[in-house]
Amino acid sequence: MKEEYYNVIGVMSGTSLDGVDLAHIEFSIINTIWKFKIKETATIPYNKLWIERLKIAVNFSTKALEELNQEYTILLANIINNFIEKNAIVNLDAVCSHGHTILHQPHEGITLQIGNLPDIASLTRQKVVCDFRVKDVQLGGQGAPLVPIGDQLLFSEYDYCMNLGGFSNISFNNDNERIAFDIAPVNTVLNYYANKLGLDYDDKGQIAKEGTINQALLAELNDLDFYRKSFPKSLGFEFVKERVLPIIESYKITIKDKLNTFTEHIAQQTAAALPLKKGSLLITGGGAYNQYLISRINNLLPDLKIIIPAKGILEFKEALIFALLGVLRLKNEINILKSVTGASKNHSSGTIYDF
CATH class of the missing domain: 3.30.420.40 (ATPase, nucleotide binding domain)
Known part of the structure; x- marks a missing residue:
């Protein structure tokens, strides 16, 4: 019997701007059958200033988007660190983070999820798997949905x-x-x-x-x-x-x-x-x-x-599944399906940052 276990955190910020969802997940894979346990969870709401900035960011210049990305990466790292500390989570295999979508124009070959800069790994002192959409768009896909x-x-x-x-x-x-x-x-x-x-x-x-x-x-x-x-x-x-x-x-x-x-x-x-x-x-x-x-x-x-x-599951299914996407990426197994996104092939997408 082949058994594998993974201890990860899934992180998701949706377009409804209700906040950052975090879910501590334990996965087990026994004879190719996946099981999961949702442990600690949290939704950290954005303050009013962040809500307004994220709402209008679609209109930002390239320079303003770069600054926003840097600041949001720091914000997200702090949220992740607080979640880990509050729940005394140890021995993580990875933090698997979607980031927050600002631009999504796959027909133009454009998709931008902020919070996925390399700094996220050094700021959290964790291995981070993120930026799941970019490769799919490069392969001619919609970059969505990934769930x-x-x-x-x-x-x-x-x-x-x-x-x-x-x-x-x-x-x-x-x-x-x-x-x-x-x-x-x-x-x-x-x-x-x-x-x-x-x-x-x-x-x-x-x-x-x-x-x-x-x-x-x-x-x-x-x-x-x-x-x-x-x-x-x-x-x-x-x-x-x-x-x-x-x-x-x-x-x-x-x-x-x-x-x-x-x-x-x-x-x-x-x-x-x-x-x-x-x-x-x-x-x-x-x-x-x-x-x-x-x-x-x-x-x-x-x-x-x-x-x-x-x-x-109701509130944290997407965080759960981004945790899954991260684990699949660590295993270099398919985590995005061409039948779903229209990409030229199935592929294992996401960037891995080591601290």
Whole structure:
């Protein structure tokens, strides 16, 4: 019996800007079967200054982005160090960090995740595996989504795995290949309008629930060309800023109605994305707490069993899977699938920094 064990930390910052997720993970691989144990976890929120900087960074000059990258790397290293110290974590094999996406334009060969500078290793005194997207884009891929290899290895009992974060993405098996793609913006838009009401987010979707659908707005959103593209396909904040928000803002309706209409848009695009409207759907990410959104998805997919897992997986699945991607990179095994990203080949992606 062949057995392997890895002690790692997964680190993830999503486009919804709710903070940095950290998860201490123990992996075991016994006869090629992967098992995991989620140990300590934390979400460290950004302060208001960092939230504002990260929101507008898409417009920064090259020099300003370089400065931001350096400062964010220091911030991230401090967060990681505090997490390790607080939980007395020792004998780590690696810290596996996604960083924070600022630019994602794979059709232009561009993707930038800040916080992945070599300094991260010396500042944390840990081996760091990071920058998972760049190689895939160089190989002609979308550089996203990266989670599906984890869905395949760790959550194969579900027919579909969907994350509801800043954007929604889904993965599933199709003819013995893992297929995955981004579906639609989610919290990047919902939180934007909740912020206008002085709230961090729309708790359980209660404000959206009070609104009504604007059918003209819904139709215009559903008509965006992204939804007619075949996979692989992925989204970045540029899509929200340049395409989605201008459409919504052109309608002089209440924020409640905007939230309600966009929630219905998410639900309809989710239903359209699933080739079979039955089976089991695992939903994770902050959007899983949006009860109104879940109810609208459930209403459109009545024959699908929706599973919302316990908090550890619900909130930290992406950190868990970036920990997995890091371990696969350490083993020099495939961690990005060409069937998912559209790259020219399967590959083992990520940069390894030793301190």
